[in-house]
Amino acid sequence: MSKHRSAPTLDDVAKAAGVSTATVSRCLNNPQRVVETTRQRVLCAVDELGYTPNFAARVMAAKRSFTIGAIIPTMENSxxxxxxxxxxxxxxxxxxxxLVSSSAYKPEAEEEQIRTLVARGADGLLLIGHDREERIYDYLERQKIPALVAWSFNPSNRTPSVGFDNRQAMKTLAQQVIALGHRRLATISGISKGNDRARLRIAGIKDAMAESGLLPDDLIVVETTYEIESGADAFKNLMSQTPAPTAVLCGNDVLAVGAMRQAQEMGLSVPDEISITGFDDIELACIVSPTLTTVHVPHRKMGQKAALxxxxxxxxxxPGRSVELSTRLVARDSLTGAKENQIR
Amino acid sequence: MSKHRSAPTLDDVAKAAGVSTATVSRCLNNPQRVVETTRQRVLCAVDELGYTPNFAARVMAAKRSFTIGAIIPTMENSxxxxxxxxxxxxxxxxxxxxLVSSSAYKPEAEEEQIRTLVARGADGLLLIGHDREERIYDYLERQKIPALVAWSFNPSNRTPSVGFDNRQAMKTLAQQVIALGHRRLATISGISKGNDRARLRIAGIKDAMAESGLLPDDLIVVETTYEIESGADAFKNLMSQTPAPTAVLCGNDVLAVGAMRQAQEMGLSVPDEISITGFDDIELACIVSPTLTTVHVPHRKMGQKAALxxxxxxxxxxPGRSVELSTRLVARDSLTGAKENQIR
DNA sequence: ATGATAAATGCAAGCGCTTACATAACCACT
DNA sequence: AGTGGTTATGTAAGCGCTTGCATTTATCAT
Known part of the structure; x- marks a missing residue:
């Protein structure tokens, strides 16, 4: 009959059930505050009409969205x-x-996304890493939106964090590399600007070098975007230096995989001629051959704790409490002793 | 001074700039409808107060969100x-x-997400594949939300689609496999229930078999979830059959990589002892060794066309027009002639 | 100057929901 | 039957914005 019906509203349901909109609203949000018989009637009307509450209206009236926003640097890899x-x-x-969005590792993009998420009524925000303009933290505070940082741990920061000690984790890996006899180290890192994880990981390598009597400044550092292709390019670049490094510590597994692919292309055997390590221990690390020696990050646990x-x-x-998680070195096949070094 | 300021509203901006809320609104949405001098004044007030429009209110008033929802089966792989x-x-x-959400390949989850996205005021929806309850399409029509299907192409369907012919694509690959002498074929497919792509790909293999005089029913089919681990398990299962297949056509690259890993673990050489193929041509296909023979899908183009x-x-x-894209077979190293078969 | 036309701005009515508060209905007990 | 105390439901005031329409102001040919 009604040929031009459009989406039903609370009001339509109320009419159909012969109650007030308040009652319908309560049926949906506080069922126990409504007596069984009316509830039945209302619920019937609801699915008879195919009613879906209008989220915007709900958020506006309740000032609560039950939505949490997360901005991650990339969705392109895992x-x-x-x-x-x-x-x-x-x-x-x-x-x-x-509600997820990706900033493509661009600080400006991230800022925009934060505003968007806040405008959309997010009740809280999950951010990756601590590095961002102070102004953003001010904004969040002003808007009274709780925010939590993950993938990093720094209790002294104004925003609480759930993560691990990037510096220490990488240092432990580097110590192992050095213990295996490597002396000429290089790292393929993500762009460290605006990325504390990347910066701290480099620092970790230098810490280990310093402790072992190597000169931190001798570490060859190449910064690049987190893509397989970039990892490959960076590796090529690195190996053209003389003397070439005997071990390349990559900022994450994606870069490491790129490096490994390039090594293969250049006819360099991993790990016999060159050792390569990763960071994160994503699925990919077990798939490549040789399998990748890397730092295992308790991703699932981190996600859960952050959520809670x-x-x-x-x-x-x-105000929120910071939680530190521990990482673990996973020795697989891409790292071995530095033979060449011992020969010299 | 005001120690307890909370997020500023349009009204605050209007007061600060000495204009009406209507003018502020226009400054933000229709700048050209407001004279330069007032616009300046308003814009100043806006960033002096750090104003961000409230999205919910805007959607509600404008009945337009400039948001598009997409529900994809998984975000776990690429x-x-x-x-x-x-x-x-x-x-x-x-x-x-x-606005993206993932259904984890669960139809009920997908339905819920669709409702959520609609409730959130999405102006349109991107869906993957055609297979879903008719009721969902009715709902979308009722709510007047345009929807478009991708990753599949079927112009006869009530919802327009931008994609490729899954059946034909897989058929072409299977023809190639058969031409190389393989007679005992197997496939590791995704769960075909509620997944037209999976179903059509299996059908494509059977088409090719029938055309070459093989019995379509001889195709060994294992259905499993789209994970590397599952691909590995399925492969093990498959190879325990006698006679074992000489070629395993996988429903996608992820399954193929799982199969390859398992083959390696079982000491089976790919492709000498067993050929394996994938589908999609994701980055992973070039990273594994041997590199994966697969069907290249023009993902970027599909995304763009779908958006437009x-x-x-x-x-x-x-009403929306369907667009068909073409796929291309990419011959790499994981598929070769069926030696064993010729020996017998 | 002057009236006509156009441009800029203001007014106020919603959009669909939640919720504090008011009211009605019910239920023992005296 | 009357009383007080619950409990169930209704009333209506917003939430922060957009937008049709009314009003004011600027522009311009005469």
Missing amino acids: IFARGLQAFQEEIHKRGYTL ELIHMIETSA | IFARGLQAFQEEIHKRGYTL ELIHMIETSA
Whole structure:
């Protein structure tokens, strides 16, 4: 009959069920505050009409969206995938929805996304790493949006963080590399500007070098974007130096895989002629051959803990506590002793 | 001074600039409808106060969100990543924002996500594949939300699609496999229920077999989830059959990589003892060794075209036209002639 | 100057929901 | 039957924005 029906509203449901909109609203949000019989009637009307609540209206009236925003640097590889997945599962259990966006490692893009997410009514925000303009933290504070940093751990920062000690993790790996006899080290790092993880990882390598009596400044550093292709290019670049490094510590597994592919292309055997290490221990690390020696990051655990902590901050307006997780070195096949070095 | 300021509203800006809220609104959405001098004044006030428009309120008033929703089966691997990335870049150019969610290949989850996205005011929806309850299409029509299907092409369907012919693509690959002398074929497919792509790809293999005088029913089919681990398990399972297949056509590259890893673990040489093929041509296909023979899907192009078409549907309320893209066989190293077969 | 036309701005009515508060209905007990 | 105390439901005031229409102001040919 009504040939031009459009999406039904609360009001339509109320009419159909013969109650007020308040009652319908309560049926949906506080079922126990409504008596069984009316509830039945209302619920019937709801799915008879195919009613879906209008989210915008709800957010506006309730000033609560049950939405959490996350801005990750990239979705193109799985570096953040597992952690985010765990994060999302956890918040979902608590009745929250995740809104993700990716900044492509661009600080300006990130800032815009933060504003967008806030404008969309996110109840809280998950950010990766501590490095960003102070102004952004001011903004968040002003808007009273709780934010939590992950993939980094720095309790002295004004924003709480759930993560690991990037510097120490990389240092441990570098110590192992040095213990295996390597003396000429190089690293393929992500762009360190605006990326504390990258910066700290480089620092970690230097720490290990210094402790072993090597000159930190001798570390050859190439910074590039986090792509397989870039890792390959950087590796080529690195190996053209004389003397060439005997071990290349990569900022993450993606770069390491790129380096390995390039090594293969150049006819260099890994690890016999050149050792390569990664960071993160994503799925890829076991797939490449040789398998990749890397630092295992407890991604799922990090995601879960972050979720719990952020929700706690949201629901209690508490300031939020930082949580440190530990990483673990995973020795596989791409790192071995520095033969060449011993020959000299 | 005001120690307890909370997020500023349009009204605050209006007061600060000494104009009405209407004028402020116009400054933000229709700058040319406001005279230069007032615009300056308003814009000043805006960033003096650090004003960000409230999205919910805006959507509600304008009944337009400039948001497009996309529901993809998974974010865990990069099968959909590149295409989605292109999609998002394209809509961004047109002033739209992308809201992504993942259904984990679960139809019920997908339905819920669709409702959520609609409730959130998405102006349009990007869906993967045609297979879903009719009721969902009814709902979308009722809510007047344009939807477009990607990764599949079927112009006879009620919802327009931008994609490729999964059946024909897989058939072409299978023909090649058969031409190389393989007679005992197997496939590791995704779960075909609710997944037309998976189903059509299997059908494509059977088409090729039938055309070459093989019995389609002889195709060994294992269905499993799209994970590397599952691909590995399925492969093990497959190879325990007698006689074992000489070629395993996988439903996508992820499964193929799993199969290859398992082959390696079982000491089976690829492709000498067993040929393996993939589908999609994601980055991974070039990284594994041997490199993977697969079907190249024009992901970026698909994403772009889908974006253009969907926006067109949204802005003109046009019914939407389907677009077919072509795929291409990429011969690499994991597929070769069937030696064993010739020996017998 | 002057009236007509156009441009700039203001007014105020919603958009669809939640929720504090008011009211009505019900339920023992005296 | 009357009383006080619950409990269930209704009333209506916003939430922060957009936009059609009304009003004011600027522009210009006469």
